[in-house]
Amino acid sequence: MSRLEQDLQQLERGTEPLSGGDVAGWTDLLTTKVEKHFASGTQRMRAPEETLAAVRPHLGAMGITRIANITGLDRIGLPVVLVCRPNSRSLSTSVGKGLDLVNASVSGVMESIELHHGEHVMQPLLLASAADLLASGRRTVDVSRLPRVRNGRYHSNLPLLWVEGFDLLGRQPVWLPFETVHASALSEAPTGSGCFTATSNGLASGNHLLEAMVHAMLEVIERDAASLWSAGGAAHRADTAVDLDSIADPACRDVINRCRAAGILPTVHDIGSDIGVPAYLCEIREAGHWQTTPVFSGLGCHFEPRIALLRAVTEAAQSRLVLIAGSRDDLSRRDYAATGHPPPDRANRPFPREVVDVSRRTFNEDVADLAARLQRIGIDEAIAIDLTSTRYGIPVVRMVIPGLEGPDDDPEYVPGSRALAFRECLS
Ligand SMILES: Nc1ncnc2c1ncn2[C@@H]1O[C@H](COP(=O)(O)OP(=O)(O)OP(=O)(O)O)[C@@H](O)[C@H]1O
Numbered sequence: 001m002s003r004l005e006q007d008l009q010q011l012e013r014g015t016e017p018l019s020g021g022d023v024a025g026w027t028d029l030l031t032t033k034v035e036k037h038f039a040s041g042t043q044r045m046r047a048p049e050e051t052l053a054a055v056r057p058h059l060g061a062m063g064i065t066r067i068a069n070i071t072g073l074d075r076i077g078l079p080v081v082l083v084c085r086p087n088s089r090s091l092s093t094s095v096g097k098g099l100d101l102v103n104a105s106v107s108g109v110m111e112s113i114e115l116h117h118g119e120h121v122m123q124p125l126l127l128a129s130a131a132d133l134l135a136s137g138r139r140t141v142d143v144s145r146l147p148r149v150r151n152g153r154y155h156s157n158l159p160l161l162w163v164e165g166f167d168l169l170g171r172q173p174v175w176l177p178f179e180t181v182h183a184s185a186l187s188e189a190p191t192g193s194g195c196f197t198a199t200s201n202g203l204a205s206g207n208h209l210l211e212a213m214v215h216a217m218l219e220v221i222e223r224d225a226a227s228l229w230s231a232g233g234a235a236h237r238a239d240t241a242v243d244l245d246s247i248a249d250p251a252c253r254d255v256i257n258r259c260r261a262a263g264i265l266p267t268v269h270d271i272g273s274d275i276g277v278p279a280y281l282c283e284i285r286e287a288g289h290w291q292t293t294p295v296f297s298g299l300g301c302h303f304e305p306r307i308a309l310l311r312a313v314t315e316a317a318q319s320r321l322v323l324i325a326g327s328r329d330d331l332s333r334r335d336y337a338a339t340g341h342p343p344p345d346r347a348n349r350p351f352p353r354e355v356v357d358v359s360r361r362t363f364n365e366d367v368a369d370l371a372a373r374l375q376r377i378g379i380d381e382a383i384a385i386d387l388t389s390t391r392y393g394i395p396v397v398r399m400v401i402p403g404l405e406g407p408d409d410d411p412e413y414v415p416g417s418r419a420l421a422f423r424e425c426l427s
């Protein structure tokens with residue numbers, strides 16, 4: 001094949017969704033070297049201005065009507081942007097954060113785009129029970145390792161909708177319950193819903209499918225880490241508080257100081273799990289008023305501890321602004337009631353001193369690194385579903401990693417075996 005033909009195939013691959021059964025296509029993708037050309041608070045294939053310019057022509061068709069800079073509604077000053085999609089089938093408001101306004105805008109717009117795709121899945125679906133699929137020779141995900149809902153109705157003879165994904169670890173196609181993949185919250189749920197948790201965990205967009213996959217995998221690892229941290233109990237949580245004076249990175253120090261200068265007290269917990277990817281949880285409180293005001297938190301997970309921390313702090317600032325702006329569909333009166341819990345009384349854990357830099361690594365190397373880490377802790381499936389729409393050509397993926405914990409802030413969450421084992425080993 002000539003170089004031109006290869007390039008054309010590559011371009012095509014950027015717009016056509018890969019079906020789960022296209023083993024050659026996924027194998028090709030996983031060896032495609034996609035370099036990072038932007039690394040400031042995040043790592044991306046191109047600069048945020050270029051991403052915005054590429055997706056802007058499609059915003060109207062996806063129902064995105066407004067990008068609003070709401071930074072000035074709070075006094076911290078870390079950039080936060082609201083993105084409105086009024087006719088959505090889930091959240092009509094997405095939120096973006098970043099170290100500057102353009103990064104915050106891209107993060108909000110790309111989140112709205114990822115949700116739009118999650119609400120309009122175009123991959124073919126099968127209506128069958130797990131037993132039927134098995135009898136027809138199709139491989140299904142290990143459903144016993146998927147996050148379940150309380151009083152779930154799943155059994156192996158229940159007819160439900162399935163979508164085909166590709167398992168990066170077993171390098172084979174695998175069928176997944178559609179409920180774990182789509183992101184539509186319409187009250188008339190698809191056949192066979194009500195078995196597994198339906199969240200946006202692991203849904204991500206990006207400049208390239210591999211870039212989106214890295215973001216999605218890190219998100220699933222982050223939420224698993226946060227659920228384990230909560231399950232660990234009060235003494236464990238207190239032990240994980242990070243000594244903020246041990247942070248040397250100038251950008252990290254800057255976001256922390258911005259909070260402090262605004263009279264906001266940031267505290268940070270090292271929630272990293274046995275997977276070994278740095279993960280942090282940042283809480284921010286009104287200094288002197290934490291008993292009577294809500295505590296806001298943010299999560300961050302990245303190979304580079306400094307990026308993980310920056311993401312956690314900027315997400316905490318974003319959570320505060322979401323409440324101030326008041327326009328999210330999922331807010332309730334309860335969110336405005338005081339929920340103050342005290343800051344940790346000690347913070348001994350040092351922030352890593354050595355600088356980790358993976359900005360020269362390609363995205364497929366990042367995916368391979370994450371896959372190897374998952375296998376090391378006994379995870380044997382990490383399933384990707386390409387949700388890219390031929391209409392827009394913007395890469396969107398859903399990653400499902402059975403065996404990791406789902407987000408415990410979901411009202412339907414029930415601790416899985418990993419959280420129960422973690423709690424057990426700490427007690
Ligand atoms: N510079 C960028 N270029 C392309 N896509 C981006 C960029 N920044 C963020 N995204 C995408 O935007 C979406 C939101 O990412 P972001 O990091 O802002 O939030 P998040 O941590 O996923 O938030 P949440 O915890 O609310 O899901 C993701 O799909 C991400 O891949």
Ligand SMILES: [Mg+2]
Nearest residue numbers: 111203204219
């Ligand atoms: Mg996300």
